[in-house]
Amino acid sequence: MFLAIRELTFARGRFALMGVVVALIAILTVLLSGLSVGLVNDGVSGLKRLPVTSLAFQHEVAKDSAFSRSVVETSAVDTWATQDGVAEAAPLGNTLANGRTNEGIEVDLALFGVEVGSFLDPAVAEGQRLAGEGEVVISSTAAELGISVGDTIELEPAGTPLKVVGILGEQHTFGHVDIGYLPLRSWQEVKAGVRAGDAAPERIYNEITAVAVRAADGADVDLAAGDKDAGTTSMTLEQSFGASPGYTAETSTLQLIQVFLYAISALVVGAFFTVLTVQRKQEIAVIRALGASTRYLLRDSLLQSVVLLVLSAGVGVAIGVAAGAAISATPMPFVLEAAPIAVATALLLILGVVGATVAVLRITRVDPLTALGGNR
Amino acid sequence: MTAMLSLSDVTLIHGDGEDTVTALDKVNMEVEAGELVAVVGPSGAGKSSLLAVCGALISPTSGTIRLNDLDLSAQSPRRLTAIRRERIGFVFQSGNLIPSLTSLDQVRLPLTFGKVANPRDPRELLAEVGMSHKADRRPHQLSGGERQRVGIARALVTRPQVLLVDEPTAALDRQRSQDVVALLAREAHEHGVATVMVTHDHEVLHHCDRVLEMIDGRLLPAESNASV
Ligand SMILES: Nc1ncnc2c1ncn2[C@@H]1O[C@H](COP(=O)(O)OP(=O)(O)OP(=O)(O)O)[C@@H](O)[C@H]1O
Ligand SMILES: [Mg+2]
DSSP, X not given: OHHHHHHHHHTHHHHHHHHHHHHHHHHHHHHHHHHHHHHHHHHHHHHHTSSOXXXXXXXXXXXXXXXXXXXXETHHHHHHHTSTTEEEEEEEEEEEEEEEETTOOEEEXXXXXXXXXXXXXXXXXXXXXXXXXXXXXXXXXXXXXXXXXXXXXXXXXXXXXXXXXXXXXXXXXXXXXXXXXXXXXXXXXXXXXOOTTOOOOGGGGGEESEEEEEEOTTOOOOHHHHHHHHTEEEEEHHHHHTTSTTHHHHHHHHHHHHHHHHHHHHHHHHHHHHHHHHHTHHHHHHHHHTTOOHHHHHHHHHHHHHHHHHHHHHHHHHHXXXXXXXXXXXXXXXXXXXXHHHHHHHHHHHHHHHHHHHHHGGGGGOOGGGGSSXXX | OOOSEEEEEEEEEESOTTOOEEEEEEEEEEEOTTOEEXXXXXXXXXXXXXXXXXXXXXXXXXXXXXXXXXXXXXXXXHHHHHHXXXXXXXXXXXXXXXXXXOHHHHHHGXXXXXXXXXXXXXXXXXXXXXOGGGTTOOGGGSOHHHHHHHHHHXXXXXXXXXXXXXOTTTTSOHXXXXXXXXXXXXXXXXXXXXXXXXXXXXXXXXXXXXXXXXXXXXXXEHHHHXXX
């Protein structure tokens, strides 16, 4: 500590420069973490809020587009409801639609068709729950667009009218699109493209996207056995996130950026301490000649890097959180959560120390003999 | 009385294979406690090499070095580091001070390396070398002579048995050179430090108790020097 602290204050310009770089990386890390949590929420908050443990899709459906491709017979619901450990099973329909309100507001909706009164039928914060056909309950984020209870949304292209009867309490989105819950029969008509008032073939009322399954508390449902009986392919709720549009691509892109950021910070810190160690070579040789052990020098240099990293990452995270709070107030998909920020900061620090350690190990190669004779 | 520092038949060969340089050739030397011995000689003669083997910075190819009856060749590298810390002091050409440390901290530095049995007080020592008025200055704010004085204080703070000094006056003018070597002689005499000083500067030799000359790795007594 003796040398480390004095060196930090003596060469403060140099260390400040490095600190600024680390702080900027820390800011970026916090913002990226906020963005990825925000994007995850935007992508699958509607799924996360389903009171469901698993979803049974069409047999051998493509895993990454199960929601848009899957077609399951309604009879599978009964099969699933009788499986061991299953508390409830209910039909779920899913489709994306464009609409326009009677006020002229354009709105995209992820339509979730549910059986009225089933455990999927959501409670509302404003207005009424679903009661009959032609009604819709929308995400709070759709309400922020200016849609209110009593408005009518006309879906394209068939012109199906849906009356907004309720607004959900929180953000319910799916693939960055606001969710609208509607009665299963209405959903089935929209899905089949039936024009308002036209007669629909009876078979469309047999088709749903998936069976939503809720396991009894503490029970472990044998998904494979259920799939065998019902002729379906199950995904846990978590697995189904990957089946929502764009989710895997977005999260893996962000993860890649974060990994690069960590690698860059380790490299930058390593390069800085390498240059510093090389510049201090003569000084290190003198200190070793005077009788300092390698351990003394390593400990001192590592402590220096830890002080630098902790201080600058701390400042960076503080700035990042402040900036993030401002961004959270905008419509950007951005959510600050303590846990991901803590993990990201810890990774930044650990990798920074790793970089510094590799650099500082050069100390062991400095020969104290070079302290003697015609130096400079 | 046994010598504080004694070398017998010390040979140091740099390099290996065909490309070798015999830096020290069967060197014998004894330095008593409190004695200041000067080593002069042409460039490349092996003077720095002599200090390196005495200071346990490099092991000789053959021969033995004794530090007050402690045989350096029998010690592990870790132990040699401790011996440098506890028993040996170095004064380098142009001071070799640490840029980030004040004069006082330069002197304190060797005491932070590990336990030192009976250290001298850094402030008193700084006063003794005439530098207490610049205790808070850093090396770049000191003159060459001042840096050497701080360097001498740093070497003496652990009460070493042996002090090894490499060309302390190389960067100094005539008067500063006299002052610095006089200081070294005084410290050696008063504190009983066996001191070996390498120098090119013949005008400071009158401060020394003995002068040895190094030529081609061989150490000769002063008389032969006088006859040249
Ligand atoms: N690390 C080394 N590897 C190979 N040869 C070396 C090494 N160090 C010194 N030598 C050689 O050993 C011989 C003695 O060198 P040394 O540095 O001891 O001389 P010196 O008397 O101190 O010279 P100067 O007065 O120029 O400082 C020289 O020929 C030098 O080239
Ligand atoms: Mg030399």
